[in-house]
Amino acid sequence: QIVLTQSPAIMSASLGERVTMTCTASSSVSSSYLHWYQQKPGSSPKLWIYSTSNLASGVPARFSGSGSGTSYSLTISSMEAEDAATYYCHQYHRSPPTFGGGTKLEIK
């Protein structure tokens, strides 16, 4: 199965700071099938970015995604308090679908 490794596992950012987190796949993944979810404590995951760079409905424009092959990233241009959460990358290029271990983003 394809293993997704997210880094860092935990990070903190000041309000207004630019944030970048990465997701590295153990083998190449089509960008169409690499997605990101946001999860806050006590809530279900929410689709955040699909197919590498497409924002899901309602996601603020300060979020962006990029990448190809085995290396993908999620960037927040200017950190806001509501962005504190855990972000998971997910691939369904090949079955079984797998998730990264998550990046927990905290406010500094």
Place this chain on the structure above:
Amino acid sequence: QGQMQQSGAELVKPGASVKLSCKTSGFTFSSSYISWLKQKPGQSLEWIAWIYAGTGGTSYNQKFTGKAQLTVDTSSSTAYMQFSSLTTEDSAIYYCARHSYYRDFDYWGQGTTLTVSS
């Protein structure tokens, strides 16, 4: 806007079975793939299996073959997961989610907490 409403928390004894439900609305259930996923506290997500509601066709994560069984009731737009031979390792939150075109999960249930304890 699609919605997925899952059944309530379960407390079951080791060795028992449980059947979780996921009632959907707001999208065409019969042409949807529905997955079930597991999340233990403080951990990431693990895919269990999917079912295509139109035909009942399924695909299982090898790890859960024989443990999980997926079914659907198209008349009520509800998906089910039966989990058998439960152990304490099965204690987790279980989510149902719908696959979108790019195989992302665009709609999620609120989760069902399963606790396996004697």
